[in-house]
Amino acid sequence: MSDCGCDCGCNDVQSKEQESNLLECPTCGEEGKGVPFDVIKTFINKDLRRDITNGEFYICLNSKCKTAYYNKNGDYLFSINGIQKPIWFKEGSKPKIACYCNDITYEQVKKAVNQYDLRSWKEIVLHYNEKIICKCSKLNPTGECCSDNFNKVIDRF
Ligand SMILES: [Zn+2]
Helix, strand or coil: CCCCCCCCCHHHHCCHHHHHCEEECCCCCCEEEEECHHHHHHHECHHHHCCCCCCCEEECCCCCCCEEEEECCCCCEEEHHHECCCCCCCCCCCCCEEECCCCEEHHHHHHHHHHHCCCCHHHHHHHHCCCCCCCHHHHCCCCCCHHHHHHHHHHHC
């Protein structure tokens, strides 16, 4: 992954291991990508979280598949309806979230671009929030930096 331009150093944290760690989704058969265990702790409902021990988890990247996360041994499979926040690239997700760390939706990005002519992740986050939070490895559903997709969202409007 190239420089995401968010300036917080989250790119450095992302391991090469994560990038190449792939496993087929048991539901749709497409390759999903490994996620840090912190992401699982953030996205799984509290009552389920208790009996999950550390382990290798993956996210299904297929927009049409209803499976969100699964693990290597096949003990766990979480559907998109059983998690805390919608995953932006899944079909029908609502609201569409552009930045998970700072809770910015696609609608908010659209407004910032159209009404205030803001064109960067930083400007838009600071338009809505007092300060910038960047904990993508924990708060983004893929564990990767929010700003990559965020910039794509900006370009759409
Ligand atoms: Zn799937």
